[in-house]
Amino acid sequence: MFYDVAVVGSGFSAIAETVNLLRLLPPSASIAVVGDDPGFGRGTAYRTELHVHRLNVPAGRMSIFPDEPDDFVLWLREQKRGVPPDGFASRDDFGRYLRDRLAALLRNRDNRPTLHFIKAKALACDQCTADRVVFQLDNGTRLDAASVVLCLGVGNAELPVDPANVMGLRQERIVRNPWRLGWLSQVEPNQAICILGSGLTMVDQVLALRAHGHRGPIHVLSRRGLVSHPHLTRKVEPVAPELPASRDISVLLSALRRQVRAGADWRGVMDGLRPLTQRLWQELSREQQSRFLRHALAWWNIHRHRLAPDVFGQLDALVHGGTVIVHKGYLQTIGEAGDRLELAFRPRGRADIIGLRADWIINCTGMERAGIAHSPLLRQMREDGLISSDKLGLGICVGQNAQVLDCNGKAQPGLFAVGALTAGQFWEITAVPDIRVQARNVAVAISQYLSPTNV
Ligand SMILES: Cc1cc2nc3c(=O)[nH]c(=O)nc-3n(C[C@H](O)[C@H](O)[C@H](O)COP(=O)(O)OP(=O)(O)OC[C@H]3O[C@@H](n4cnc5c(N)ncnc54)[C@H](O)[C@@H]3O)c2cc1C
Numbered sequence: 231m232f233y234d235v236a237v238v239g240s241g242f243s244a245i246a247e248t249v250n251l252l253r254l255l256p257p258s259a260s261i262a263v264v265g266d267d268p269g270f271g272r273g274t275a276y277r278t279e280l281h282v283h284r285l286n287v288p289a290g291r292m293s294i295f296p297d298e299p300d301d302f303v304l305w306l307r308e309q310k311r312g313v314p315p316d317g318f319a320s321r322d323d324f325g326r327y328l329r330d331r332l333a334a335l336l337r338n339r340d341n342r343p344t345l346h347f348i349k350a351k352a353l354a355c356d357q358c359t360a361d362r363v364v365f366q367l368d369n370g371t372r373l374d375a376a377s378v379v380l381c382l383g384v385g386n387a388e389l390p391v392d393p394a395n396v397m398g399l400r401q402e403r404i405v406r407n408p409w410r411l412g413w414l415s416q417v418e419p420n421q422a423i424c425i426l427g428s429g430l431t432m433v434d435q436v437l438a439l440r441a442h443g444h445r446g447p448i449h450v451l452s453r454r455g456l457v458s459h460p461h462l463t464r465k466v467e468p469v470a471p472e473l474p475a476s477r478d479i480s481v482l483l484s485a486l487r488r489q490v491r492a493g494a495d496w497r498g499v500m501d502g503l504r505p506l507t508q509r510l511w512q513e514l515s516r517e518q519q520s521r522f523l524r525h526a527l528a529w530w531n532i533h534r535h536r537l538a539p540d541v542f543g544q545l546d547a548l549v550h551g552g553t554v555i556v557h558k559g560y561l562q563t564i565g566e567a568g569d570r571l572e573l574a575f576r577p578r579g580r581a582d583i584i585g586l587r588a589d590w591i592i593n594c595t596g597m598e599r600a601g602i603a604h605s606p607l608l609r610q611m612r613e614d615g616l617i618s619s620d621k622l623g624l625g626i627c628v629g630q631n632a633q634v635l636d637c638n639g640k641a642q643p644g645l646f647a648v649g650a651l652t653a654g655q656f657w658e659i660t661a662v663p664d665i666r667v668q669a670r671n672v673a674v675a676i677s678q679y680l681s682p683t684n685v
Contacts, residue, residue: 233346234376234377235378236375236377238264238381239383241267241649242665243383243669244265245294246670247669248263249295249331251343251673256343257341259680261346262345264348266351270347271332275321278322278434278438279322282440284319284320285318288316288317289319291663293666294666303315316465352366353367355610358644363377377679379672381648384650385597386406386597387593387597389593391563393564393571396571403591405590408594420446421590423439423588423590424448424588424591426451426595427596433537436545437541437544448548449586451573451586453558453560455557456531460536466498468504469501478518486503497536500534508657508664516621557586562583567587571590615638616645617645624654625653626647626651626652627654632646632652632671648665
């Protein structure tokens with residue numbers, strides 16, 4: 231079958247794109263969704279069933295529809311969840327909300343486009359021309375569509391060092407992708423854990439370990455040892471940032487610090503910056519963007535991606551109680567010592583190397599730098615010149631309307647990307663409030679692209 235649109239992926243970006251297409255395209259149109267994840271829409275972030283895994287954005291900003299900002303809050307109220315607009319719902323509930331909203335659109339059978347779910351992974355792109363995009367799927371079929379929206383996420387970063395000398399069962403205790411939660415049930419209550427990375431993924435894994443009855447020590451190793459700040463329990467209004475004309479990253483950061491020293495709440499300034507971040511990012515030169523990633527990213531992350539207050543409280547208690555031990559340092563090697571794993575790291579600001587023994591190593595070094603290496607499909611498309619990696623290695627090159635650019639920088643007429651894959655162009659495009667706008671804009675562009683004679 232030839233589809234008008236195919237959405238490839240099964241996380242939040244894919245469901246946001248699908249609901250917008252269902253709302254915007256005429257009933258004569260056909261949509262295929264290609265993904266191998268059974269919980270469509272949940273993806274990496276919302277597939278967890280642990281109640282301790284909370285959203286890090288207040289419920290009032292998590293609607294899937296940018297033009298109906300209260301939609302998630304209304305759903306929570308219908309479900310009697312007792313989460314106010316500035317509260318933090320569980321990520322499991324958010325996944326249920328997404329499923330409910332899709333189901334409601336699908337019930338309207340007579341007045342919506344045809345939608346087919348194809349349970350498969352896209353393996354390769356065979357053709358990408360003005361009138362047709364063709365993919366090979368891992369179920370042996372092919373997918374033909376006039377437009378395709380890539381909603382593939384960015385996967386998980388590789389381990390920072392190669393543990394090639396670790397043998398046998400000990401290799402299995404190096405968890406390269408913590409989102410495959412199967413490893414948790416194999417951890418014994420008193421085993422020592424070492425988590426690489428101190429971002430939100432680390433916090434998730436610590437809470438998941440505790441919920442599974444783990445009571446042993448949890449070492450956390452990252453270059454700066456920085457952990458996210460909490461949201462306040464009271465609402466903070468966004469404050470308009472006082473930005474200088476300069477687009478030098480040091481000058482910009484100094485101006486923001488000055489504003490905070492003069493009395494503005496830093497959380498308000500960060501929130502006030504949010505609607506401007508995409509534009510600001512695009513106004514930075516490549517060199518300044520790269521400086522930001524090298525020197526400011528860790529600081530940005532802990533101020534920008536804050537934790538729900540009670541989640542922070544739980545982590546803080548574990549740190550103060552000595553269960554979670556945060557180390558600042560540079561990982562050198564991962565080896566083995568008897569039947570355990572041994573990491574060697576150089577503490578920040580020192581020249582000596584320290585050894586740390588653990589039973590498990592969990593890679594939580596994040597997603598930002600995952601680029602496209604995790605995806606055989608994207609690697610093939612890049613080799614064939616159909617896409618190009620952005621210069622910072624964050625994802626793929628797209629234009630302002632999220633249309634994918636080929637190796638010569640030319641827009642591919644029917645090919646779009648949604649979500650963190652487009653971070654090189656937009657930077658602030660990893661969270662729901664930004665992805666939902668991008669998904670809607672892409673659906674609008676596709677509805678205009680499909681001429682009435684085609685649908
Ligand atoms: C743990 C966590 C918590 C978060 N919490 C929040 C929050 O509270 N608030 C917020 O606003 N944002 C949050 N985020 C940000 C989050 O990234 C986005 O909200 C969103 O989940 C990103 O979804 P995605 O679909 O782009 O990517 P993903 O969720 O990674 O989904 C990509 C999907 O594509 C599929 N796929 C990949 N390759 C192929 C292929 N070749 N063929 C078919 N399918 C393929 C994968 O199987 C996967 O299902 C969180 C992120 C994480 C990781």
